[in-house]
Amino acid sequence: MRPSRTSYPLSWRLMDAVEAIAAAVWPRSFSAAVPWLMLMPAVVLVGLLVLGLWDMADGSFRKLDTATFLPSDDYSLANYDRAFTEKLFFTVASRSLIGSLIVTVITLVFAFPYSYVMVRTRSTFLRKFLLIALFLPFFIGQVVRAYGWLIILGSQGMVNEALGFVGVAPIRLLYNYPAVLFGLVQYMLPFAVLMLAPALTAIPEEMESAAGSLGANWVRTFIHVVLPLAKPGFIGAGLVVMTLSLTDFAIPAILGGGSQDFIANAIYDQFFRTSDQGMGATLALLLVAVGSIMVGVVFALFGAGTLAMGRSK
């Protein structure tokens, strides 16, 4: 005799019903498509972004009609022509590119020792302390951090007040190029350390001991063993720092005070100051292109490093 089905707990019967519905809606013969079904929501979400890019592409071919202040109906390459010939855009673009290169180098120089000490230390307390010191600024957000720098570096800020005590006249520490670069390095440091750390964890400590017992001092061990093995981490970290600082808005806006605009600030101004949507879209698309080419070239040359998603091959 079969026992009565009512003796099953409610959750089982509920689950059976859900399974039955799932099996009816999605028969087993469709199982090859299951991964696609699972990917669908993400594909739709990112699709919004693609639609946005498409709209920008459309807008970038429309010149602003100076008589009506509306984008023109016919397409032309006028905006692209302006983007490559006008001196203002060249200045902003080269300032951002050079800035992001400098920021990347300085950030990696500081991120590597930090990451190395964090990964190699035997003290769990120290490791946790370094991790928290890293995550706190990362989780606080750019605006609040930039606000902290304004308090420290402002003309009546802490540094200048302290200098005043020893009789030094106030120095202008803010609203210049070094201030922006400094702010960007501080902003990027957590990203770089977090991208480097897994690569350093993957290097067996015995490798370093082996190099040491073969007579290499620590500098040579770093140069010939640790740095080459950490290459995937450096690629990931360098790429992230480079693209994020190249395209940053808040730090140049707040610490640069309008005089040190990066590309993102120029794009914002095109949309909200000059109301030239077409020009803004053109600049934004060019920035997207530069960013994607940079990522593409690095991936093609070195592989995705620590940035790969999905199956580990």
Added chain:
Amino acid sequence: MKGDRSKAVTLWGFVIVALVMLSAPTLVVLGASFTAGNMITFPPEGLSLKWYAAIASATDLRDAFFRSVIVATICTAISIPTGTLAGIALAKYRVRFAAGVQIYLLLPFTVPLIGSGIGLMLIFGKWGLLGQLWPVGIACAVINLPFMIWAVTASAASLDPDLELAAANCGAPPLSTFLAVTVPAVTPGIITGALLMFILALNEFLVSLLLVDARIVTLPVQIYNSIRSIITPDLAAISVVFIAVAAIAIALLDWLVGLDIFLKSK
């Protein structure tokens, strides 16, 4: 090993400079929020909690904070199922065109924020959705989705596929297997990802700046607008709210999955 001392000194030199750089703004904002003066000066003019009282009664700051929380909640609620399913699919199945799908899903990461923000602004503007909060939440989910997917794939990679086969072998239908075996295995990734998404959306500045209007500013935008005029200590006090939320998130992360998860190699 030879030269251990010089190694330690060099490394620690860099680490200490980095620590000062990382912590200085946080500490200064904390200190400034307790000042008794009406301006931020150094050294501070005594201690008081008056600026906390001031922000408690400032409705604009409080409203902006709650709007940020709503945006972060919407973003997290959307990205947990979306990112989890996509992450598991990428990590577990041999998907056709996997490389193409990966590149596509990495788009929010490779497209600069200003580009994504303006693209979404144009789209939402065309559909007449600007001036509401939920599109800002969706936008935050779009731009940060790769973080969620990374977090999930990282923990899905450590799931032994035999476990799912074993469950199926014991008679578990596909959905039950998924809920009882697969999802628990990637839970650390889901928690990490969800916390990241919440914090990133709470702090999201540029995309908020592009998508909000004067009636629905979020807190980072509100602070940005204020520091451009005059720096008063009430901003320091409201910034401490961000610091507190960040500290809570770190404590949660450490307690639920352990911060060491970020040091693991793939």
